[in-house]
Amino acid sequence: xxxxxxxxxxxxxxxxxxxxxxxxxxTGQIDMARRVADAITRQGCLAVEAGTGIGKTFAYLVPLLLxxxxxxxxxATHVLQAQLAQCDIPAVSRWLGIPVRVAVLKGRSSYVCLxxxxxxxxxxxxxxxDPALSVQLExxxxxxxxxxxxxxxxxxxxxxxxxLAALAGSTSENCLGSVCPRVADCHYFRARRQAMSADWxxxxxxxxxxxxxxxxxxxxxxxxxxxxxxFDEAHHLNDVGTQQLGIVVGARRxxxxxxxxxxxxxxxxxxxxxxxxxxxxxxxxxxxxDGLAKDVSLAGRRRSRWExxxxxxxxxxAWITAAVALDTALRSAFEGLRGTSTAAPDLGRLLERxxxxxxxxxxxxxxxxxxxxxEVCWMxxxxxxxxxxxxxxxxxxxxxxxxxxxxxxxxEFDANSWIFTSATLGNDASLSWFTxxxxxLARDGVQTARIPSPFHSxxxxxxxVPQHLxxxxxxxxxxxxxxxxxxxxxxxxxxxxxxxxxxxxxxxxAHRLRWQIAQGGCDGLDVLDESMHARGRLLERFRASGTAxxxxxxxxxxxxxxxxxxxxxxxxxxxxxxxxxxxxxxxPFPPPDDPVMEARxxxxxxxxxxxxxxxxxxxxxxxxxxxxxxxxxSADDRGVAVxxxxxxxxxxxxxxxxxxxxxxxxxxxxxxxxxELTALRLTRASTRDQKLS
Numbered sequence: 013x014x015x016x017x018x019x020x021x022x023x024x025x026x027x028x029x030x031x032x033x034x035x036x037x038x039t040g041q042i043d044m045a046r047r048v049a050d051a052i053t054r055q056g057c058l059a060v061e062a063g064t065g066i067g068k069t070f071a072y073l074v075p076l077l078l079x080x081x082x083x084x085x086x087x088a089t090h091v092l093q094a095q096l097a098q099c100d101i102p103a104v105s106r107w108l109g110i111p112v113r114v115a116v117l118k119g120r121s122s123y124v125c126l127x128x129x130x131x132x133x134x135x136x137x138x139x140x141x142d143p144a145l146s147v148q149l150e151x152x153x154x155x156x157x158x159x160x161x162x163x164x165x166x167x168x169x170x171x172x173x174x175x176l177a178a179l180a181g182s183t184s185e186n187c188l189g190s191v192c193p194r195v196a197d198c199h200y201f202r203a204r205r206q207a208m209s210a211d212w213x214x215x216x217x218x219x220x221x222x223x224x225x226x227x228x229x230x231x232x233x234x235x236x237x238x239x240x241x242x243f244d245e246a247h248h249l250n251d252v253g254t255q256q257l258g259i260v261v262g263a264r265r266x267x268x269x270x271x272x273x274x275x276x277x278x279x280x281x282x283x284x285x286x287x288x289x290x291x292x293x294x295x296x297x298x299x300x301x302d303g304l305a306k307d308v309s310l311a312g313r314r315r316s317r318w319e320x321x322x323x324x325x326x327x328x329x330a331w332i333t334a335a336v337a338l339d340t341a342l343r344s345a346f347e348g349l350r351g352t353s354t355a356a357p358d359l360g361r362l363l364e365r366x367x368x369x370x371x372x373x374x375x376x377x378x379x380x381x382x383x384x385x386x387e388v389c390w391m392x393x394x395x396x397x398x399x400x401x402x403x404x405x406x407x408x409x410x411x412x413x414x415x416x417x418x419x420x421x422x423x424e425f426d427a428n429s430w431i432f433t434s435a436t437l438g439n440d441a442s443l444s445w446f447t448x449x450x451x452x453l454a455r456d457g458v459q460t461a462r463i464p465s466p467f468h469s470x471x472x473x474x475x476x477v478p479q480h481l482x483x484x485x486x487x488x489x490x491x492x493x494x495x496x497x498x499x500x501x502x503x504x505x506x507x508x509x510x511x512x513x514x515x516x517x518x519x520x521x522a523h524r525l526r527w528q529i530a531q532g533g534c535d536g537l538d539v540l541d542e543s544m545h546a547r548g549r550l551l552e553r554f555r556a557s558g559t560a561x562x563x564x565x566x567x568x569x570x571x572x573x574x575x576x577x578x579x580x581x582x583x584x585x586x587x588x589x590x591x592x593x594x595x596x597x598x599x600p601f602p603p604p605d606d607p608v609m610e611a612r613x614x615x616x617x618x619x620x621x622x623x624x625x626x627x628x629x630x631x632x633x634x635x636x637x638x639x640x641x642x643x644x645x646s647a648d649d650r651g652v653a654v655x656x657x658x659x660x661x662x663x664x665x666x667x668x669x670x671x672x673x674x675x676x677x678x679x680x681x682x683x684x685x686x687x688e689l690t691a692l693r694l695t696r697a698s699t700r701d702q703k704l705s
Contacts, residue, residue, distance in 0.1 A: 016049040019078050023108065030074070033107035040463040041067040047461055048431055049075035052240060055428040057420075057458045059246070059447055061437040063465025063674075064641055068433050069096070072242055073104045076212075077112060081239040083212050084427070086220045088245035089583070090118060090165065096244075097214050115203070115210035117234070119219050123162045123199040125182035127192050129153060132179040135275060148176050156180075162199025178268060184222070185265075185365050186272055191357040207234065217248055221256035224419055235425040246432040247634065250449040253412030261372045262392070262404025263298050266338075269365055270294040272358075273345055280356040285348040294345065297338035301403055304330060305393045315390045317607035318379030323391040335377040342370045376405040386410060388611035410611055413451030420455070436637045438462075439672045445630050467644050468674045474652045474688050476679040477660050484598035484657055490517050493656045494524035497573065497595055500654070502534040503689045506557055506571025508593040509586070511639050513600050515577045518542065521597070522575040538572040547579065555590050582638045587645035589696050593689070594643040598657040599669070600635035601628050629665055633672045640673060650695070652679070652688055 023029045024042050031037070044062055051058035052075060062068035076083055087093055097116045105112050133149050155167050164181065182200070195201060207213040213234055215223070223234045235241070243249060270291040277287030304326050316324045322331045346366040353363040380389045389407040409415075420430060432452075438445040443460045447453045478496060482489045501508040512518040522541040528534050538557060540550055557572030574580075581600075602609050609631075613623035636655075643651045653676070660666045679685050 014050065014053045016053050016075060016079055017046050020045045020049045020075050023074055023078070029107045029109070030070075033103065035067075035070070038065075038067055038466060040065075040466055041071045044068060044071035044433075044461070044463055045075050047459070048072045049079070051431060051459065052076065052079045052081065052429045054457070055239075057430040057432075057452060057455060058461070059432040059437060059443050059452060059458065060461045060463065061443060062433055062435060062463050063468070064435055064645060065465045065467040065647065066463055068435075069100050069244065070104060072244075072431055072433065073100060074108070076240060076242065077104055077108055077110050079240070081429070082237060083240040083242060084220070084234050084238050085212060085214045085242045085244065086217055087214070087243075088217055088248050090122070090216060091583075092245065093118070093214050093216055094165075101212070101214075113209070113211045114214060115207040115212070116214045117203055117207040117219065118163065118216065119184075119222065120187055120200050121177065121181045121183050122164055123182075123203065124152065124156045124159070124164060124180055125187070126156065126162075126194040126197065126199070127188065128182055128186070129156060129180040130194070131275070131279065135279070145176070149180070152176065152180050159199070161203070178271065183268075185268070185368075186361060188357045188361055191360075193357075208236075213238075217243070217245075217252040218256060221253055225256055225415070233425070235427050237426050239426055240429040240431065241427045242431040243433070245434050247434040247436050247446060247638075249432070250412050250446075253415060254408045254410065255406075257412065257415055258387075258406055258408025259372055259376060260404050260406050261369065261376050262406075263302065263402030264404070266294055266298050266369070269345075269362075269369060270298075272362060272365075273349075276356070276358045276362055277348075277352075280359050281352040284352050287348070290341070290345045290348055293341035294338070297334065297341045298402070300334040300337055304334060305403060314394060315392055315607055317605070317610060318389055318391070321378050321380075323379065335373075339370070339373060339377070342366065342373060346370055376407055379405070386414070388608055390607035410608070410615060411449045411451070413449060417451045417455070435465075435641060436634050439630075439633055445634060465644075465674065467647055467649065471675045471677050472650045473640075473644055473674060473676045474679050475673070475676040476652060476654045476685050476688075477658060478654065478656060478682070478685075479658050479661065480682075481656050481658060483659070489656070490520040490597065491524050493595070493597055494521040495528065496656075497521070498525055498528040498534040498537075500593060500595075500685070500689060501537055501571070501573045503686065504593050504693055506537055506573060507589065507591055508573040508595065509554075509580075509584075509591050509642060510573065510575040510595045510597065511581055511642070512575070512577050512597040515542070517597050518575050518577045525573060525575070536571060538570045540572055540574045542576055542579075550574065550576075551584065551586075555586065580642075581635065582641070584642050585645055586642060587649060589649075589692075591643060592651040592692050592696075593654070594640065594651060595654040595656065596636070596639050599632055599655070599659060600639065601632045604628060625665075629668065633669060636669065637672065637674075644674065650692060652685070652692070 021042070024031070024037050024045070040062065044060055044066060047058055047060060048071060060068075062071065085096060087096065093116050097114055101112065101114050129149070129152060133153055152167065156162060159166060164177070189195070192198065215234065220234070273294070274287045274291040277285060277290075281287075318324065320328070322328045346363070349359060349363040349366050353360045376389070379391075386409050387407055388410055389405065392404045392406055394402055419425070420427075432446070432450075434446075437443040438447070441460065441462070442453060443462070444453065447458065447460065452458045481492050481496070497508065497510055510518075510521055512521065518541060522539050525534070525537075525539045529537055529539065540554055542550065544550065545553065554572055554574045557570060604610070604613070609627065613627050616623045616626050640653055643649070643653055660669060679688060
């Protein structure tokens with residue numbers, strides 16, 4: 013046995029470091045830790061699917077810390093970055109008695125930009141003074157003076173969506189870099205310096221790609237002098253990678269440019285150019301394309317493909333007119349900046365941005381005609397056609413395989429051990445859903461493993477597929493499902509989460525549930541949905557609804573049903589009896605006419621593979637596993653999962669989908685469903701009585 017593997021086993025042995033830390037040995041966790049140790053020792057690549065309850069974070073942190081290697085740890089979100097850096101890593105370091113210097117690095121927009129904040133405060137102090145904005149700016153300014161990190165997440169009440177973020181933060185596009193007058197005390201560059209010197213740096217997937225895409229060997233890079241790279245929540249990597257590797261020009265990016273154009277132009281070259289008029293021309297062109305979206309029939313979807321150089325559903329003449337108008341507005345801005353860019357670094361950076369936008373727009377406005385063979389272009393109209401972020405044209409590679417292969421083979425990088433882990437990576441031994449898209453299947457020495465969740469022993473989940481519901485394609489499906497949910501939730505006393513594949517379905521189900529309450533059909537229930545609060549606050553309210561009097565709550569609470577769309581299918585942890593009924597409205601197949609799925613289907617056909625089996629069905633499998641993973645989150649959890657799509661029982665692919673689900677007991681009819689819900693409620697009441705006594 014290799015030395016590192018032996019030390020890992022010693023850490024989990026009786027009386028070892030992990031036991032002294034209060035952790036009970038878990039067979040799956042130790043198995044994964046041994047595999048990670050082996051990958052580090054042999055300087056190889058490991059992809060491991062670790063089910064809920066394995067404890068995958070400790071399973072890779074322990075061997076990594078024992079190895080003494082410098083590393084990059086990349087995860088999906090800022091929340092998970094904080095969890096690693098503030099909780100998990102300090103705990104493992106303390107238990108093992110091995111110190112490690114850890115730095116957290118986020119993107120530029122996560123840190124206050126002192127230069128832009130100063131400018132915003134000065135601008136708002138002039139004739140365009142906005143009293144409400146002044147209060148916000150003063151709050152940020154006061155906080156920034158005393159902040160050591162300058163991370164917006166430290167600011168009370170900051171939600172990242174405020175218009176203030178564009179004024180007080182910077183991006184890769186508007187950052188002045190080394191010529192910024194505040195570069196010496198810049199929070200972002202200080203965080204970068206700390207990250208470069210730390211033993212471990214914790215990043216998110218978006219930043220990882222931003223730090224590695226297009227870098228030259230001479231660039232200071234997070235992978236320099238680091239031997240191990242760990243990707244947690246790795247199932248996001250391909251989608252994040254294709255976004256970061258692609259080109260995007262949309263309303264948000266253009267409006268940010270127009271806003272900086274008028275602000276910086278008037279600040280540094282007032283009167284030399286008609287800055288307000290130039291910005292207005294860009295805004296009018298954006299609105300012209302906004303208007304085209306109203307003519308597009310998206311049927312609840314957010315993307316449209318290109319047909320003969322025009323987004324599907326848009327008249328050719330209307331698109332050409334709008335595209336030319338935006339091209340003209342961008343060229344006018346570029347010409348206006350070209351003669352004034354030497355007046356200040358801010359204008360010089362604006363000139364670079366204008367040039368980049370002109371070139372990108374001229375390429376993207378042609379759509380698929382400008383795409384290379386491995387790329388796909390689409391028009392994104394916003395979340396289901398109506399998000400405030402507005403439209404964007406995207407041209408991106410279908411897979412991240414080419415990028416990852418080049419990255420892992422680059423001689424100037426020292427990384428030689430690559431660990432990929434998640435709760436959902438595939439349904440076969442080679443984890444081909446994940447490894448294929450990253451090109452890992454083609455590499456020598458790649459090892460894969462699937463470690464099942466220990467929480468599913470004894471089948472704590474019951475599955476019910478109601479056959480009385482209409483097919484999902486029928487218009488009355490959402491209404492009929494909502495009526496059934498009202499009945500089930502009333503029997504159970506709330507504790508119900510409904511996950512839908514579209515925001516439209518979520519809205520219809522929530523509206524119908526409220527109608528049922530008004531009619532007295534499920535009195536005593538609250539209906540929570542995404543229109544009410546941000547995600548974090550919504551989950552807080554739902555957790556509170558599951559707290560009965562005498563269980564730590566000072567106030568009586570009403571039972572609740574939470575109805576949410578795709579953003580809640582993962583990253584939601586509702587352990588215990590807070591959640592006992594999970595309802596998924598239909599099988600989460602991606603739309604077959606989605607431009608990305610169409611391109612992937614053509615790619616699969618070209619390889620001689622069935623696009624449905626290896627494309628659409630594989631996507632549905634992984635999404636379904638993610639969604640159902642919300643229900644059983646601890647060893648004591650019990651609950652019912654409902655999939656409101658009888659195709660699962662009657663179509664040929666149903667058996668494959670059923671076999672990919674966690675172990676479960678299948679309920680056959682409404683009678684068995686009622687009995688199961690009653691048993692859950694009685695068990696919960698009995699447990700509560702024992703606690704109170």
